[in-house]
Amino acid sequence: MNRDQMKRRSIQQKIYCRWKTKIFSLLLLSFGFGSLLLMHTQYSRINMFMLFPPPFVQMPKIALLFIARNRLPLDIVWDAFLQGQEYKFSIFVHSRPGFLFNKATTKSAYFYDRQLNDSIQVDWGGASMIQAERILLKNALIDPWNERFVFLSDSCIPLYNFSYIYDYIMSTSTSFVDRSETSGSNSTWSYNAGSSFADTKEGRYNPKMDPVIPVHNWRKGSQWAVLTRKHAEVVVKDDTIYPVFQQHCKPADGSKEHNCIPDEHYVQTLLAQEGLEGEITRRTLTHTSWDISSSKDRERRGWHPVTYKFSDATPMLLQSIKDIDNVYYETEYRREWCSSKGKLSPCFLFARKFTRPAALRFLNTSVLAFNGGLIKA
Numbered sequence: 001m002n003r004d005q006m007k008r009r010s011i012q013q014k015i016y017c018r019w020k021t022k023i024f025s026l027l028l029l030s031f032g033f034g035s036l037l038l039m040h041t042q043y044s045r046i047n048m049f050m051l052f053p054p055p056f057v058q059m060p061k062i063a064l065l066f067i068a069r070n071r072l073p074l075d076i077v078w079d080a081f082l083q084g085q086e087y088k089f090s091i092f093v094h095s096r097p098g099f100l101f102n103k104a105t106t107k108s109a110y111f112y113d114r115q116l117n118d119s120i121q122v123d124w125g126g127a128s129m130i131q132a133e134r135i136l137l138k139n140a141l142i143d144p145w146n147e148r149f150v151f152l153s154d155s156c157i158p159l160y161n162f163s164y165i166y167d168y169i170m171s172t173s174t175s176f177v178d179r180s181e182t183s184g185s186n187s188t189w190s191y192n193a194g195s196s197f198a199d200t201k202e203g204r205y206n207p208k209m210d211p212v213i214p215v216h217n218w219r220k221g222s223q224w225a226v227l228t229r230k231h232a233e234v235v236v237k238d239d240t241i242y243p244v245f246q247q248h249c250k251p252a253d254g255s256k257e258h259n260c261i262p263d264e265h266y267v268q269t270l271l272a273q274e275g276l277e278g279e280i281t282r283r284t285l286t287h288t289s290w291d292i293s294s295s296k297d298r299e300r301r302g303w304h305p306v307t308y309k310f311s312d313a314t315p316m317l318l319q320s321i322k323d324i325d326n327v328y329y330e331t332e333y334r335r336e337w338c339s340s341k342g343k344l345s346p347c348f349l350f351a352r353k354f355t356r357p358a359a360l361r362f363l364n365t366s367v368l369a370f371n372g373g374l375i376k377a
């Protein structure tokens with residue numbers, strides 16, 4: 001290589017190097033500009049979001065159907081439970097006719113105006129209770145996104161956070177209906193007061209219901225059921241079983257014949273009558289404790305569910321309810337192990353009956369801290 005050649009090469013190299021620097025700076029510049037552009041579009045997209053909110057999110061919902069006398073004393077507990085789940089539930093309250101849920105009657109905005117405008121006067125023990133259930137279902141069925149229908153009392157609390165309860169209920173295509181056959185029952189108390197209750201030997205089946213409701217279709221079980229949309233429609237459309245209950249179940253008036261406690265038989269018996277028992281999980285998701293010794297009157301003994309007060313509301317009590325994973329139905333010698341998504345699971349998602357102070361005390365403990373928070377008193 002001569003000097004000339006070397007010189008030329010060194011010049012070429014210099015030019016090459018200069019180009020490299022230029023291209024590099026150009027790349028750097030365009031990168032910077034690109035990021036700026038990107039930021040700008042993101043920003044305008046955020047602006048667009050504010051101007052045009054995204055379409056309303058639609059997803060399968062759980063309809064919470066409250067049966068109350070007047071107001072809902074545990075509204076604050078439900079409020080904490082429902083925070084942030086706006087698209088996954090709807091609320092309907094059957095309270096006495098004319099009772100309005102507004103700022104004056106509830107502390108939770110979720111309940112504003114959620115009362116039904118066609119509610120009826122409920123006589124406890126009469127067929128009006130099951131009519132209230134049917135009115136709730138009729139109203140909740142109007143929204144096609146309601147896929148499960150949960151009956152709740154005004155003294156009922158949720159035991160888990162919303163997502164757990166939603167998944168548990170939605171993960172199966174069945175209803176949850178506590179149901180047992182009365183024939184052959186031996187009239188002892190249910191061993192595990194979890195869901196069942198005692199049935200008295202004489203039973204509440206009224207032979208006059210035959211032949212519309214044959215005795216082999218007569219069922220009993222907890223009123224606190226969870227229904228699929230299909231089963232909710234069956235209940236609302238029913239025009240044969242309900243009239244029979246209406247005719248033969250009158251509020252307790254001392255006459256045994258009339259004391260058939262319709263709300264603890266109606267849905268169960270109707271589903272049996274319609275041949276739909278293959279589509280139910282045979283247990284309730286709502287825990288109730290029955291006090292055997294509370295009444296001295298033999299006839300009425302055991303009919304009263306325990307109400308937990310502030311002093312009873314310990315984390316241990318709640319944990320013991322949450323720990324139940326099987327229920328023994330003594331009248332059928334049947335032990336029901338509770339499962340969800342194929343795994344052994346807690347039996348109960350809800351529990352009753354709790355006073356307001358008791359429920360508020362729970363909210364402050366770690367066993368019932370929805371959304372990880374303590375609540376303001």
Ligand SMILES: *[C@@H]1O[C@H](CO)[C@@H](O)[C@H](O)[C@H]1NC(C)=O
Pocket residue numbers: 117118
């Ligand atoms: C009751 O509410 C329904 C819809 O929620 C409405 O269509 C109906 O007109 C209302 N009835 C009365 C009497 O206000």
Ligand SMILES: *[C@@H]1O[C@H](CO)[C@@H](O)[C@H](O)[C@H]1NC(C)=O
Pocket residue numbers: 160161163164371
């Ligand atoms: C909800 O509860 C379940 C069961 O207790 C728990 O595993 C899960 O982490 C909770 N989820 C939230 C979002 O808190």
Ligand SMILES: *[C@@H]1O[C@H](CO)[C@@H](O)[C@H](O)[C@H]1NC(C)=O
Pocket residue numbers: 186187188330
């Ligand atoms: C009912 O059945 C249980 C379970 O076997 C039995 O222990 C009990 O003695 C029976 N009660 C009556 C009154 O027959």
Ligand SMILES: *[C@@H]1O[C@H](CO)[C@@H](O)[C@H](O)[C@H]1NC(C)=O
Pocket residue numbers: 360361364374375376377
């Ligand atoms: C819950 O705990 C907080 C903080 O300790 C307390 O201020 C509040 O009064 C408690 N609420 C209830 C209902 O116990």
